Amino acid sequence: MKIINFKLQITNSGLILIFLLTTCHVSLVTAPLAAKWGGVDESVVEKYAEEHGRAAREPLINTDQGDLLLFLFLLAGTVGGFIAGYYWKQLTEKKKGTKVVQDNSKAV
Amino acid sequence: MKFQISNIKYKNSGVLTLLLTACCLLLTAGEARAMHIAEGILPFNWAALWFAVSIPFVAYGLRRLKILSRTDLSVKPLVGLLAAIVFVISCMPIPVPTAGTCSHPGGTAIPAILVGPSISVLVAAVALLIQALFLAHGGLTTLGADIASMGVMGAFTGFAVFKLLRRFHVNLSLSAFFAGMLSDWAIYLATSVELAAGIRGDAAFIPLFTKIVIAFVPTQLPLGILEGVMTAGMVSLLARRRVDLLVKLGVIEPEHAGETV
Numbered sequence: 001m002k003i004i005n006f007k008l009q010i011t012n013s014g015l016i017l018i019f020l021l022t023t024c025h026v027s028l029v030t031a032p033l034a035a036k037w038g039g040v041d042e043s044v045v046e047k048y049a050e051e052h053g054r055a056a057r058e059p060l061i062n063t064d065q066g067d068l069l070l071f072l073f074l075l076a077g078t079v080g081g082f083i084a085g086y087y088w089k090q091l092t093e094k095k096k097g098t099k100v101v102q103d104n105s106k107a108v
Numbered sequence: 109m110k111f112q113i114s115n116i117k118y119k120n121s122g123v124l125t126l127l128l129t130a131c132c133l134l135l136t137a138g139e140a141r142a143m144h145i146a147e148g149i150l151p152f153n154w155a156a157l158w159f160a161v162s163i164p165f166v167a168y169g170l171r172r173l174k175i176l177s178r179t180d181l182s183v184k185p186l187v188g189l190l191a192a193i194v195f196v197i198s199c200m201p202i203p204v205p206t207a208g209t210c211s212h213p214g215g216t217a218i219p220a221i222l223v224g225p226s227i228s229v230l231v232a233a234v235a236l237l238i239q240a241l242f243l244a245h246g247g248l249t250t251l252g253a254d255i256a257s258m259g260v261m262g263a264f265t266g267f268a269v270f271k272l273l274r275r276f277h278v279n280l281s282l283s284a285f286f287a288g289m290l291s292d293w294a295i296y297l298a299t300s301v302e303l304a305a306g307i308r309g310d311a312a313f314i315p316l317f318t319k320i321v322i323a324f325v326p327t328q329l330p331l332g333i334l335e336g337v338m339t340a341g342m343v344s345l346l347a348r349r350r351v352d353l354l355v356k357l358g359v360i361e362p363e364h365a366g367e368t369v
Binding site: 036037038039040041043044045046047048049052053054055056057058059060061062063064069072073076077080081083084086087088090091092 | 151
């Protein structure tokens with residue numbers, strides 16, 4: 001049983017790694033074409049808004065200046081990734097003798 | 109002993125993989141934004157209306173979180189994990205080769221399935237606020253509209269689809285997949301409604317709404333499928349690692365705890 005679980009875990013981590021490598025590959029390949037890969041906010045939302053006389057304004061705190069936004073996205077990703085990893089570790093640490101009790105009070 | 113060491117290594121590599129995935133995906137971010145409606149696009153009355161719609165949901169989510177975390181200590185790390193996941197996923201531009209554009213998933217189906225839709229709205233609101241403040245990703249005046257689409261619509265659609273499919277005894281992963289996929293599409297439908305209603309002026313609503321929905325389709329159709337895969341992956345991974353938690357939260361019935369995910 002343990003061996004089967006271990007094999008499942010290996011398969012899972014393999015799948016995650018494949019996803020990660022594919023994403024990195026796509027990112028590297030598409031990096032020079034960055035201008036082509038605009039967000040749908042520009043190609044749909046802002047396009048139709050402008051057509052109807054509602055152009056987007058500058059954000060209140062405009063971080064879209066030079067590499068500042070890139071830095072903030074990287075920082076947000078690192079912090080977000082760290083928090084996700086930290087809590088994942090807390091949740092998946094083995095807890096022996098945990099009782100399985102259903103909480104029927106869960107509501108919408 | 110060997111298995112214990114392997115398990116520890118696996119846990120560490122899992123954490124590392126999460127970190128690397130988040131970093132690699134966000135490194136590609138650049139200026140890309142997506143479904144979030146930018147500052148100034150919606151007129152004041154529509155922006156105010158969407159705030160009025162979303163605030164009660166956020167307030168109720170906060171109340172649910174307080175109640176749940178009082179009775180169960182494991183809810184806090186779970187909500188922390190889900191908040192980080194929603195934040196990262198919803199500012200992660202994914203290139204869609206079929207459309208030549210980028211867009212991002214909403215990610216709100218995952219917390220909706222695990223901790224309920226109202227807490228999912230709260231998580232989305234926090235993520236959207238940080239993005240609007242510091243990442244030039246969505247506007248502050250349009251925050252209510254973004255919460256209504258990504259938070260309310262995304263979370264409640266994901267939750268309803270998951271519960272409905274589980275009632276018909278559909279497999280856990282498949283239910284989560286459809287919940288994620290339909291939740292993503294619902295977010296973009298809601299965004300189209302908000303946009304068409306806000307910008308139409310004297311133009312007819314339905315033709316403009318249809319035009320916006322059609323414009324979203326090439327990007328969001330494949331992205332919805334990807335969001336379904338991500339949701340199914342997350343839920344089935346938790347079911348394998350902490351089935352007791354899912355049973356406690358009412359995601360799985362105790363008699364189905366041993367079923368294949």
